[in-house]
Amino acid sequence: MSTLQLKKIDKRFGETQVLRDINVDVAEGEFVALVGPSGCGKSTLLRIISGLEPSTGGDIVLDGKRVNDVSAADRGLAMVFQSYALYPHMTVYQNMAFGLENVGTPKPEIESKIGAAAKMLQLDKLLQRRPTQLSGGQRQRVAIGRAIVRNPKLFLFDEPLSNLDAELRVQMRAEIIALHQRLETGMIYVTHDQVEAMTMADKIVVLRAGKVEQTGSPLELYNRPQNQFVAGFIGSPRMNFIDATVAGQSGNALDLALSGFENQPPLRLSVDSAASIAQGAKVTVGVRPEHAYVVEGSSSDYTIPLKVAQVEQLGGHGFVHCNLPGSENAMVVQFDGQNVIHAGSEVNVAIPAAACHVFSTAEGAPVLVSASAR
Amino acid sequence: MPDVAAFLMRTHGRTRFDWTDWVSYAYLFTGLFLMFGPVLWIVMSSFKTQAALSEFPPSFLPEGQKTVQIKGQEGRSPLFVVKMPDGTTRELAEIRRMGLMATMVDPAKPDEEIQVNINDRTKTREIRIATENYTQLFGRFAFGRYLWNSVFITVVATLITLLFNSMAAFALSKYKFAGQKAVFLLIIATLMIPPTIVLVPNFLVISNLGLLNSLWGVIWPAVATPTGVFLLRQYMLTIPDELLDAARMDHASEWQIYWRIVLPLTAPALAVLAIFSVMWRWNDFLWPLIVLSRSELFTLQLALNSFQGELQTEWNYLLAMTVITIIPVTLVFAFLQKHITTGIAASGVK
Numbered sequence: 001m002s003t004l005q006l007k008k009i010d011k012r013f014g015e016t017q018v019l020r021d022i023n024v025d026v027a028e029g030e031f032v033a034l035v036g037p038s039g040c041g042k043s044t045l046l047r048i049i050s051g052l053e054p055s056t057g058g059d060i061v062l063d064g065k066r067v068n069d070v071s072a073a074d075r076g077l078a079m080v081f082q083s084y085a086l087y088p089h090m091t092v093y094q095n096m097a098f099g100l101e102n103v104g105t106p107k108p109e110i111e112s113k114i115g116a117a118a119k120m121l122q123l124d125k126l127l128q129r130r131p132t133q134l135s136g137g138q139r140q141r142v143a144i145g146r147a148i149v150r151n152p153k154l155f156l157f158d159e160p161l162s163n164l165d166a167e168l169r170v171q172m173r174a175e176i177i178a179l180h181q182r183l184e185t186g187m188i189y190v191t192h193d194q195v196e197a198m199t200m201a202d203k204i205v206v207l208r209a210g211k212v213e214q215t216g217s218p219l220e221l222y223n224r225p226q227n228q229f230v231a232g233f234i235g236s237p238r239m240n241f242i243d244a245t246v247a248g249q250s251g252n253a254l255d256l257a258l259s260g261f262e263n264q265p266p267l268r269l270s271v272d273s274a275a276s277i278a279q280g281a282k283v284t285v286g287v288r289p290e291h292a293y294v295v296e297g298s299s300s301d302y303t304i305p306l307k308v309a310q311v312e313q314l315g316g317h318g319f320v321h322c323n324l325p326g327s328e329n330a331m332v333v334q335f336d337g338q339n340v341i342h343a344g345s346e347v348n349v350a351i352p353a354a355a356c357h358v359f360s361t362a363e364g365a366p367v368l369v370s371a372s373a374r
Numbered sequence: 375m376p377d378v379a380a381f382l383m384r385t386h387g388r389t390r391f392d393w394t395d396w397v398s399y400a401y402l403f404t405g406l407f408l409m410f411g412p413v414l415w416i417v418m419s420s421f422k423t424q425a426a427l428s429e430f431p432p433s434f435l436p437e438g439q440k441t442v443q444i445k446g447q448e449g450r451s452p453l454f455v456v457k458m459p460d461g462t463t464r465e466l467a468e469i470r471r472m473g474l475m476a477t478m479v480d481p482a483k484p485d486e487e488i489q490v491n492i493n494d495r496t497k498t499r500e501i502r503i504a505t506e507n508y509t510q511l512f513g514r515f516a517f518g519r520y521l522w523n524s525v526f527i528t529v530v531a532t533l534i535t536l537l538f539n540s541m542a543a544f545a546l547s548k549y550k551f552a553g554q555k556a557v558f559l560l561i562i563a564t565l566m567i568p569p570t571i572v573l574v575p576n577f578l579v580i581s582n583l584g585l586l587n588s589l590w591g592v593i594w595p596a597v598a599t600p601t602g603v604f605l606l607r608q609y610m611l612t613i614p615d616e617l618l619d620a621a622r623m624d625h626a627s628e629w630q631i632y633w634r635i636v637l638p639l640t641a642p643a644l645a646v647l648a649i650f651s652v653m654w655r656w657n658d659f660l661w662p663l664i665v666l667s668r669s670e671l672f673t674l675q676l677a678l679n680s681f682q683g684e685l686q687t688e689w690n691y692l693l694a695m696t697v698i699t700i701i702p703v704t705l706v707f708a709f710l711q712k713h714i715t716t717g718i719a720a721s722g723v724k
Binding site for chain 1: 614616617619620621622623624625626627630634635638639641
């Protein structure tokens with residue numbers, strides 16, 4: 001049971017600043033996902049936590065003690081690598097025993113620990129095999145087993161599922177969640193897949209270009225993204241973004257003219273009366289595919305007519321991809337069940353005002369109006 | 375067996391001999407003859423007696439003249455087939471020879487001397503394998519001593535070469551430090567210096583260290599090879615750094631990472647370097663010749679050289695010793711070559 005605090009972590013490689021001012025708290029037994037597009041520095045951050053990479057600035061505090069100068073070996077953490085990094089010349093048993101031997105664990109204890117871990121991970125029959133004789137999923141389990149036997153203070157996972165096929169990935173995801181519940185040890189999990197982060201984590205840290213964009217529980221990020229990047233990154237399919245201009249604000253009502261639909265009456269959102277946005281300002285309206293819907297006839301929600309480019313029928317539900325006039329973005333709308341819409345036809349898409357987020361068009365600027373803030 | 379035959383008889387033009395087959399077979403046989411002919415000749419000659427070696431024209435097989443023991447004669451007498459004046463042929467032994475006439479006797483009737491013109495007789499030949507060339511080597515010369523010296527130098531120098539070169543390669547391939555490139559370039563640059571140039575400085579160093587006339591004086595200057603460092607470094611670069619990181623997370627010291635992770639994974643490259651090192655040290659001549667001047671410290675190569683006396687050379691022993699000298703290198707190569715191919719095959723399967 002351990003806690004970890006990252007305080008103002010900075011990292012540069014020569015001139016390039018890879019991480020800046022990273023602050024993350026990991027509570028006891030918490031599952032934290034570091035998520036972001038490739039090159040955002042999430043793996044570097046994990047290596048800094050592990051001690052394999054020194055940070056250029058800031059403090060790493062493990063169980064209340066500053067561990068910046070403690071070597072990777074002595075931090076008492078265990079890491080599961082993307083490539084699994086199993087020692088190819090050792091058997092599964094030797095792979096798992098290596099770390100224990102290095103700390104001078106007596107032989108009978110090593111045996112019992114590996115026996116227990118192998119049983120938990122269904123590796124009992126594979127102990128004498130070499131990594132090359134194992135399938136991807138089995139290798140993954142060995143890598144996790146190697147981490148478990150040392151009873152680490154924290155588990156660090158570096159994109160552990162990215163080398164597995166889709167089916168196995170879902171299965172291993174469930175196994176890691178089950179493992180976390182059983183061991184109750186904190187885990188830090190790096191991934192570029194927001195679905196993994198959403199399904200597994202207690203807390204998600206969204207990183208972009210070496211900066212924390214937002215930290216919070218999965219639903220917090222989903223419901224109240226703090227900027228357009230997080231809004232687009234969390235949720236699948238991603239949120240639709242429509243350019244708009246502020247047509248007017250009176251009291252709690254904000255009127256927006258959607259780009260391409262200027263001759264329609266504006267979209268009216270209710271906002272906090274304190275929020276004041278200049279008239280004529282360019283903004284972006286975001287609405288998730290699952291909140292927008294296709295209407296036949298009239299609707300109480302704001303509707304726009306769109307041309308259908310493509311329809312994805314998944315059976316249980318489906319998606320309609322529509323062209324937004326004057327924009328390269330598509331507008332994706334989810335529907336339940338099955339539908340008879342065809343590509344090329346015109347549909348009316350309803351945008352519920354209560355589900356809209358409004359972002360300033362400036363890159364990375366904070367959200368102006370968030371759906372759940374209302 | 376049919377597979378081997380089929381393999382050896384394989385042709386380019388499926389059913390019949392294409393012209394490319396003629397060319398390639400001719401090329402291959404020429405190569406085989408050029409490479410293997412001399413070796414085969416040495417092996418065959420090493421089984422010849424001193425007398426058979428000095429025969430002209432030389433024969434390929436270890437043949438010699440048949441000899442018999444004649445009563446009343448010292449030593450064995452050579453046998454000849456003689457054409458008698460009456461047209462018959464008899465097998466006679468020569469006991470004396472004066473100019474063109476030889477005095478010969480029938481081995482069955484040693485008292486009856488016959489005068490024979492040497493033009494009327496031909497030697498009786500037989501296959502005679504002179505195994506004494508080998509069996510007497512051990513008693514006649516300090517052969518065991520030379521063999522031990524050679525084996526000691528080869529084995530110890532190879533082990534130290536593998537250890538030192540792999541440590542240097544590990545540092546150069548897996549650590550980042552200032553001047554890393556410069557150090558590596560310096561090591562590689564020494565490849566450009568011919569060994570003869572450093573002969574004198576090396577000699578001075580060894581002499582001042584008091585290692586002249588010591589086997590260690592042969593071993594130490596040879597263990598740091600730029601070729602070995604280069605070979606191992608290039609191989610170690612292919613070992614993923616994540617393995618080292620994993621070992622570090624597993625509480626392994628840097629020595630353990632080197633000894634238990636990197637070294638076993640470098641085995642195929644180590645085997646290659648071991649072969650090189652064994653061949654270099656075993657066949658080394660110039661440096662041992664300079665360092666070792668006492669004959670009980672001679673390696674086989676030096677002993678071979680010292681066999682060529684000023685007045686006479688015992689070619690039969692020299693050849694036998696040459697064959698023995700070739701055997702270990704051949705065996706090592708044949709054995710470790712298999713190890714290399716399996717190593718490559720094992721690492722190729724991902």
